[in-house]
Amino acid sequence: MFIVRWILGRIILLLNFVFAPKKRQRPPEQQDVIDQQTQSLALYQYAACPFCVKVRREMRRQNLNINLVDAKQESNKALLTAEGGKLQVPCLRIEQDGQTQWLYESKAITSYLNERFV
Numbered sequence: 001m002f003i004v005r006w007i008l009g010r011i012i013l014l015l016n017f018v019f020a021p022k023k024r025q026r027p028p029e030q031q032d033v034i035d036q037q038t039q040s041l042a043l044y045q046y047a048a049c050p051f052c053v054k055v056r057r058e059m060r061r062q063n064l065n066i067n068l069v070d071a072k073q074e075s076n077k078a079l080l081t082a083e084g085g086k087l088q089v090p091c092l093r094i095e096q097d098g099q100t101q102w103l104y105e106s107k108a109i110t111s112y113l114n115e116r117f118v
């Protein structure tokens with residue numbers, strides 16, 4: 001089972017690479033503002049998880065430079081579980097007005113990004 005999942009994961013990564021979405025282009029000063037805003041975001045994710053790939057593709061489409069955190073690493077996994085509430089990826093960590101929110105579900109994350117940055 002592990003090997004099947006591993007192979008599927010590599011296929012997903014290959015297809016994602018070959019069919020990478022086109023990055024949205026903004027004027028540099030506008031992109032700088034967006035880059036500042038995305039510094040308060042972090043995506044907890046696995047490299048080959050299809051739901052994480054979906055979110056990363058949307059980030060690329062929108063040209064959002066969001067820090068990627070590998071949730072397979074023990075310390076990251078522990079933080080996600082303790083503060084987010086469960087071990088599930090993708091999860092977007094949002095820091096705003098001194099508060100931290102952990103947003104689960106790929107659909108909810110892409111909707112949030114589209115509403116906030118489009």
Ligand SMILES: N[C@@H](CCC(=O)N[C@@H](CS)C(=O)NCC(=O)O)C(=O)O
Nearest residue numbers: 049050051087088089090105106107
């Ligand atoms: N409905 C969720 C599904 C997310 C999901 O199933 N993620 C898997 C990885 S692909 C997960 O976090 N599994 C828990 C684990 O690996 O421990 C979404 O769309 O984000």
